[in-house]
Amino acid sequence: MIPKGFLFSTAEAAIKYSRRKDLALIYSDREANIAGVFTTNSVQAAPVRLDMKRIKSGKGQAIIVNSGNANACTGKKGMQDATETAERVAHGLNINPSLVYVCSTGVIGLPMPMERVRPKISELTDNLGRSNIQDVATAIMTTDTFPKIVYQKVKIGNKTGIIAGICKGAGMIWPNMATMLCFLMTDIAVEQKTLDKTLRDAVKKSFNRISVDGDRSTNDTVLIMANGTLGNPLITENSEPYNVFKTALQEVTLNLSKLIVKDGEGATKYIEIEVKGARSEAEAEKAAFSVANSNLVKTAIYGNDPNWGRIMAALGYSGVKMKEEKVDIYFGKIQIVNKGTGTGKDEKAAEILKGTKLRITINLNLGRSSAKILTCDLTEEYIRENIAYRT
Amino acid sequence: MIPKGFLFSTAEAAIKYSRRKDLALIYSDREANIAGVFTTNSVQAAPVRLDMKRIKSGKGQAIIVNSGNANACTGKKGMQDATETAERVAHGLNINPSLVYVCSTGVIGLPMPMERVRPKISELTDNLGRSNIQDVATAIMTTDTFPKIVYQKVKIGNKTGIIAGICKGAGMIWPNMATMLCFLMTDIAVEQKTLDKTLRDAVKKSFNRISVDGDRSTNDTVLIMANGTLGNPLITENSEPYNVFKTALQEVTLNLSKLIVKDGEGATKYIEIEVKGARSEAEAEKAAFSVANSNLVKTAIYGNDPNWGRIMAALGYSGVKMKEEKVDIYFGKIQIVNKGTGTGKDEKAAEILKGTKLRITINLNLGRSSAKILTCDLTEEYIRENIAYRT
Numbered sequence: 021m022i023p024k025g026f027l028f029s030t031a032e033a034a035i036k037y038s039r040r041k042d043l044a045l046i047y048s049d050r051e052a053n054i055a056g057v058f059t060t061n062s063v064q065a066a067p068v069r070l071d072m073k074r075i076k077s078g079k080g081q082a083i084i085v086n087s088g089n090a091n092a093c094t095g096k097k098g099m100q101d102a103t104e105t106a107e108r109v110a111h112g113l114n115i116n117p118s119l120v121y122v123c124s125t126g127v128i129g130l131p132m133p134m135e136r137v138r139p140k141i142s143e144l145t146d147n148l149g150r151s152n153i154q155d156v157a158t159a160i161m162t163t164d165t166f167p168k169i170v171y172q173k174v175k176i177g178n179k180t181g182i183i184a185g186i187c188k189g190a191g192m193i194w195p196n197m198a199t200m201l202c203f204l205m206t207d208i209a210v211e212q213k214t215l216d217k218t219l220r221d222a223v224k225k226s227f228n229r230i231s232v233d234g235d236r237s238t239n240d241t242v243l244i245m246a247n248g249t250l251g252n253p254l255i256t257e258n259s260e261p262y263n264v265f266k267t268a269l270q271e272v273t274l275n276l277s278k279l280i281v282k283d284g285e286g287a288t289k290y291i292e293i294e295v296k297g298a299r300s301e302a303e304a305e306k307a308a309f310s311v312a313n314s315n316l317v318k319t320a321i322y323g324n325d326p327n328w329g330r331i332m333a334a335l336g337y338s339g340v341k342m343k344e345e346k347v348d349i350y351f352g353k354i355q356i357v358n359k360g361t362g363t364g365k366d367e368k369a370a371e372i373l374k375g376t377k378l379r380i381t382i383n384l385n386l387g388r389s390s391a392k393i394l395t396c397d398l399t400e401e402y403i404r405e406n407i408a409y410r411t
Numbered sequence: 412m413i414p415k416g417f418l419f420s421t422a423e424a425a426i427k428y429s430r431r432k433d434l435a436l437i438y439s440d441r442e443a444n445i446a447g448v449f450t451t452n453s454v455q456a457a458p459v460r461l462d463m464k465r466i467k468s469g470k471g472q473a474i475i476v477n478s479g480n481a482n483a484c485t486g487k488k489g490m491q492d493a494t495e496t497a498e499r500v501a502h503g504l505n506i507n508p509s510l511v512y513v514c515s516t517g518v519i520g521l522p523m524p525m526e527r528v529r530p531k532i533s534e535l536t537d538n539l540g541r542s543n544i545q546d547v548a549t550a551i552m553t554t555d556t557f558p559k560i561v562y563q564k565v566k567i568g569n570k571t572g573i574i575a576g577i578c579k580g581a582g583m584i585w586p587n588m589a590t591m592l593c594f595l596m597t598d599i600a601v602e603q604k605t606l607d608k609t610l611r612d613a614v615k616k617s618f619n620r621i622s623v624d625g626d627r628s629t630n631d632t633v634l635i636m637a638n639g640t641l642g643n644p645l646i647t648e649n650s651e652p653y654n655v656f657k658t659a660l661q662e663v664t665l666n667l668s669k670l671i672v673k674d675g676e677g678a679t680k681y682i683e684i685e686v687k688g689a690r691s692e693a694e695a696e697k698a699a700f701s702v703a704n705s706n707l708v709k710t711a712i713y714g715n716d717p718n719w720g721r722i723m724a725a726l727g728y729s730g731v732k733m734k735e736e737k738v739d740i741y742f743g744k745i746q747i748v749n750k751g752t753g754t755g756k757d758e759k760a761a762e763i764l765k766g767t768k769l770r771i772t773i774n775l776n777l778g779r780s781s782a783k784i785l786t787c788d789l790t791e792e793y794i795r796e797n798i799a800y801r802t
Contacts, residue, residue, distance in 0.1 A: 128720020329519020
C-alpha cells in the first residue's frame with residue numbers, strides 16, 4: 021500500500037557494520053511539496069542544518085538516509101560530506117540538488133566514511149524500485165529491533181489517497197523527537213503551507229509526547245512529501261477535505277510514536293501516562309513528562325511494584341501547580357491513590373502491572389485540561405545496550 | 412570528635428525491617444540555635460511540614476529520625492503521628508515539644524507503624540549517650556551501603572570548636588537534596604540569622620549540586636544545631652570569625668555530598684562534571700546538570716566508553732546558550748573535543764575512564780562563569796535496587 025509515484029532503493033555501505041543495509045533513497049517521480057520538523061537541540065548535525073535551509077523552498081523530490089553515523093559534531097567536513105552526498109544523488113537522478121534532502125543517524129563525532137558511501141550512491145539511483153518500503157525502514161534502524169511502518173487510506177472526494185510513514189528511534193526519545201527519523205509520503209495534493217501546519221500539529225501530539233530516556237539527539241528529523249499524484253484539488257486549510265487529511269496524518273504519526281515506545285531500548289512494558297484535571301494542557305504535559313521521565317517510576321513498573329509514592333514525588337517536583345490532597349491515581353481501572361493517600365489496593369494493582377501494557381491515569385483535580393504521554397519501563401537491558409553503543 | 416553538649420541514642424523499632432537500628436535521637440543538653448533547609452517538592456512529608464513550622468522560632472534541642480517509612484502521602488494521620496512522636500520525645504526529655512524536630516525517610520504512602528515506634532521512644536530518651544554518632548548515621552540509612560560522617564575542627568579565637576555532620580541518601584538525589592537527610596551539630600555559638608544564611612549558602616554549593624538519578628524526594632531535610640557550648644562570642648555575619656566558620660561548614664557539607672555520590676545506588680564511578688566559560692553561574696550549573704542527568708552519558712561512562720557525542724547532545728538540549736564550534740571537553744587532562752569536534756584521543760580517554768574517579772571538564776568558551784556537579788554512573792545494579800525497593 022504505497023502512495024503513487026514513490027520509489028525506493030537501499031544499499032550496503034558498511035558505514036558502521038558490514039553486511040547490513042545502511043543507506044536508503046526515497047524518490048518521488050515528480051517534484052513534491054515538502055514540510056519538515058527538526059531537532060530543537062542547539063547541537064545540530066550537518067544534514068539537519070542542510071535540510072533546514074533547503075526546506076525553505078517548500079519543494080523536494082528525494083531523501084537519502086544513512087544509519088551508523090550521525091554526521092554530527094563533524095565540523096566543516098561534515099557539511100561538505102552532506103552537500104556532496106546530495107549533489108551525487110541529484111546528478112544520478114538528474115534533478116536539482118536543492119530538491120535532495122539528507123538524513124543521518126548513528127554515532128556522533130566520527131567523520132562520515134565517504135570513501136564507502138560515494139560508490140553506493142549511483143547504486144541507489146540506478147536501482148530505484150528494486151527495494152520496497154520495508155527495506156528502507158530496515159536500512160534506517162540503529163538500536164531498533166523491528167522496522168516501523170504505518171499506512172493509512174484517506175478518502176478525498178471520490179478518490180482514495182494513501183499516507184505511508186516509516187520511522188526509526190528507540191533510545192534517546194524525549195520530548196523533541198530525539199534520535200528519531202520519520203519519513204511520511206502521500207500522493208494527496210496538499211498546499212505547502214497547509215502541509216507544514218498539519219505536520220507541526222501532528223508532531224506536537226505524537227512524537228513530542230513520547231519519552232524513552234529523557235535524552236534528545238542532534239539529528240531528529242520528520243519530513244513529509246506530498247506529490248499530488250492522486251490528482252485531487254489542492255487541499256488548503258479552508259477546503260473541505262482538510263479535516264480528513266489532518267485526522268489521518270495525526271493517526272499515522274501517533275501510531276508510529278507507539279511503535280517507537282514499544283521498541284524502547286530494553287523495554288518490557290508499554291506505558292501510557294495521562295494527566296487530567298490540570299489547569300492547562302501545558303501543565304498536564306509537564307506533569308505527565310515528569311512522571312514518564314522518572315527513573316524511579318520506570319524501574320518500579322519494570323519490577324511490577326505499584327509504588328505510587330514515586331509518582332506523587334515526581335508530580336511534586338514537576339514544577340506544575342498541584343495539591344497533594346486532591347490527587348487521584350489509577351493503574352488501569354484500579355484506584356491506587358484517593359485524595360493524596362493510598363487506597364490499599366496494591367495487590368490488585370500489582371496484578372495489572374504484570375501485563376506488557378499499562379495505563380496510568382492521574383487526576384490533579386484542579387482544572388479541565390489533560391495530556392497523554394507514551395513511555396516504557398527502564399531495565400537492565402537498557403544499560404547493557406548503552407554501555408558501549410559505539411563499539 | 413563530637414561537639415560538646417550533644418548526646419545520642421538509637422533503637423530497633425522494626426519499622427520496615429527487624430533487627431536493625433531504625434530510630435535515632437540527637438539531643439543537645441541546652442537549647443540551641445537551629446536552621447534548616449527543606450525539600451522544594453510540592454509533596455512534602457508530614458514531618459517536613461511540622462519542622463518547617465517549628466523552625467520559624469530558630470530554636471531547637473532534639474531531633475528524632477526514623478528510616479524505613481517516609482510518613483509522606485499519609486494524610487491527617489501522618490501529621491498526627493509526627494506530632495505525637497515529638498510530644499513523646501519532649502515528655503521524656505522534659506523539654507517543650509516545640510524544640511523537637513522529626514525526620515523520616517523510607518517508603519512513601521504507608522502509615523507509620525506507631526504501635527512499634529511508641530514504646531521505643533522512652534528507650535531513646537532514657538538511654539541518651541549510650542549510642543555514638545556512628546550508630547545514628549547507621550540508623551538513618553536506607554539503601555546507603557555505608558554510614559556517612561564528617562568532622563571538622565574550627566579555630567575560633569583561642570578556642571577550638573567542632574562541626575560534625577551525618578547524612579544519608581543514595582538514590583533520588585537531584586538537585587534539591589532528594590531522599591536526603593543531613594544533621595549538622597556544632598558547639599560554636601552562632602547567631603541564628605547568621606546560622607541560617609551560612610547553611611543556605613553551603614547547601615547551595617554542595618547538596619544542591621549533586622545528582623544520582625534526577626529524582627527528588629518528599630522528605631529532604633538539612634538541619635544544623637549550634638548550641639554555643641564552646642563559649643565563644645556569638646558569631647555574626649560581621650564578626651571576625653565568620654569567614655572561618657563559613658568555610659568550615661562549606662567543607663563539611665561538600666565532603667558529605669561527595670560521600671552521597673560515592674554511595675549512589677549501584678554506582679561504580681564517582682564523577683565530577685565542571686562547566687567553565689559559561690555566561691553565568693546559573694547557566695554553568697544548568698549545563699552541567701544536563702550532562703550529569705543524562706542516562707546515556709552515565710551508561711557510557713559505566714561502560715568505559717568516552718562517548719563525547721552524548722555530552723555534546725546533552726549540552727545542546729540543556730537550554731543554555733552554547734556554540735557547538737566553541738566547545739572544548741576534557742576527560743581528566745586528555746582533551747577529547749576541540750572546538751566542537753573530536754581530537755581522536757579516544758583510546759587515551761578510555762584508559763582514564765577505567766578508574767573509579769573521573770573528572771570531566773567542559774569549556775563553553777562564552778564567558779567566565781563555572782559550576783561543578785558531582786554525580787555517578789548508571790548501572791544494572793541501580794535498576795535491580797529500585798525494582799522492588801518496597802518489598
